[in-house]
Amino acid sequence: MDRSSGIAVRQSVELLEKNKPQQERAKRTYEGILAAAAELLIEVGVERISTNLVAERAGITVPALYRYFPNKYAVLNALGAALMDKQNTAFEKWFEHYLSLGDLQLLLDNVYELLKLTFDVTKEQVGGLEIVQALRAVAPLQEVRLASHRLVAGQLAAIVADVLGQPIDERISVQARLTIDTSYAIVEMALEDDSLPTELLLREGSRMMQLYWQGFLPAE
Amino acid sequence: MDRSSGIAVRQSVELLEKNKPQQERAKRTYEGILAAAAELLIEVGVERISTNLVAERAGITVPALYRYFPNKYAVLNALGAALMDKQNTAFEKWFEHYLSLGDLQLLLDNVYELLKLTFDVTKEQVGGLEIVQALRAVAPLQEVRLASHRLVAGQLAAIVADVLGQPIDERISVQARLTIDTSYAIVEMALEDDSLPTELLLREGSRMMQLYWQGFLPAE
DNA sequence: TGTACATCAGTGAACGCGCGTTCACTGATGTAC
C-alpha cells in the first residue's frame, strides 16, 4: 500500500489579484471574466469550473485571464468579495436608516425588510447563491464570508451594547453573530429550495428574529 | 469570439452505486473508499477531490473503485446520505423520546440537547462539516440534503398540527422547515468558525427556537 | 494635427500532468460433491 504519493495537503492559495485593469478595454475584460465565472458557477459548478472554461466563456485567451488573476480561486474570491460587499452595504444602509429614525425597536420592526433586501441583492447577482455556497465549501475562500459576517455582527453588537449601556461581552457578540448568520441562512434557504414560499419564509424568519430580541431590549 | 465550444451545461449525473460489496474483503474496500473520500474532502476540498486520489488513499487501484461507484459524485453521495441518515436518526430518537414522555413543551425545553446531539453526530464523522458543505455546493448532491430536511420538517409539522388540532397547512410547514433548517445552520456555524464559543452558541440557538415556538403552543 | 514612443492588453503555441474511464486479466473466496 503506497501512500507516499497520496499526500495532498491543502496549502495556502494566492488570492490577490495581479495587475489591476487600467484602460477601458481592460476593465471590460476584467468584468467579463467575473461575469463568465458567475455563469459557469451555475452551469458546471464550483467543482468543475476552470480557468480554461472561464477564459473561453469570456471570449479571451487564458493568458489574458492570468494577467489579472493568479488562479481560479482568485477569480472566485473576487466574485465572492463583491457579493459580500453588496450584502454588507445593504445591511448597513438598512441599519443606519432605521437607527437614524429612532431606537432599536424600529430596527426590530423592520427585520423583514432586511431579509428581503438581502434576498434581492443575492438574487440579482448572477450565480449569487452558487457564489455563497462556493464561499462556504471551498476552504481558501471561507475567510471572505466569515470576515463579512463578523464585521456586520460587530456593528450590531456595538449598537446593542450601546443601548443597554453595557460593554460588548461574549454574550452580546454571540447573540449578534447568531442573528446575522441565521438571517443569511434563511435567505440561502429561500434561494436554495424553490418549493418554499419565499415571502412567507422571510416573514417567519424575521418574526423569529423579532421574538429573539423582543424581551432583551429595555422596555420603552 | 468563439463560444461554440464553451457550452458546458450541467447534466444529470449517475449517483447510484453499482455492485454492492458481498464478501468481507469487499466491504472493507467499500468502507475504505468512503473513509478515504472523507479524509480527502478535508485535505484537498470538494473542488479537487478525484477518483484517482480516493483510490490511491484507500490503497486500491482505480478500477476497484469503479466496481462500486460510477463516478466521484456517487462516492460523495454515499458519504452525504450516510451523514444525513445519522442526523435524521439523532433527530428522530430525540423527538420520539421526549414526545413519549409528555407534550410539545417538553420537546421545546430540550432543544439544546437536539442541537448538541446534531453537533456531535456531525463532528464525529470525519469530514462531517466538509460533507455538509459539499452537499450544499455541488448541484447533483443537493437533493440529498433537501430531502433529509424536508423529511424531518415533515415529522415536526405533523406533530405540531396534531397538537393544535389543525391540518398541516402551509404556515405550519414553513415554520417547521424554518426551525429544522435554522437548527442545522446553527450547528454548521458552530463547526465552521472555531473562534465562536460552541456551548454558548448552541444555547442561544436553542433559546431562539424556544422563543419562536413559545407563544404558538396552546397554554397548558 | 501628426507621429514616435512607452506602456498596457491580449495572443498563439507549447509543456507536463492528473483526470475519468475501460479493457482483458489474475487472484481470492466460497461451495458442491
Add this chain to the structure above:
DNA sequence: TGTACATCAGTGAACGCGCGTTCACTGATGTAC
C-alpha cells in the same frame, strides 16, 4: 477432508482529454512634443 469450479474482487496498462501555467510575441492605447 480434498478438490474442482463458479463467482466475486481487484490489477496493470492504456487511452484521449482538459487542466494550470509559462513563454516570447503582436497589437492597442495613450501621450509627449
